[in-house]
Amino acid sequence: MAVPKRRKSKSAKGKRRSHDFLTPINLTVCPMCKQSVPTHKVHEECLAEHLKNGAPGRMPF
Secondary structure (H helix, E strand, C coil): CCCCCCCCCHHHHHHHHHHCCCCCCCEEECCCCCCEEECCCCCHHHHHHHHHCCCCCCCCC
């Protein structure tokens, strides 16, 4: 089993971990129900309402 030959310094450990963070979810406001939703997602309720109205094509956003 491989074992490190030397101890990693605090700065080297920090440099290695500099990319290990989570990015926040981008939220937008749904124009139909005015709720916050992740980008490129559609509520099932809003989609059902859009399809029920018989509006062909794109959603209004």
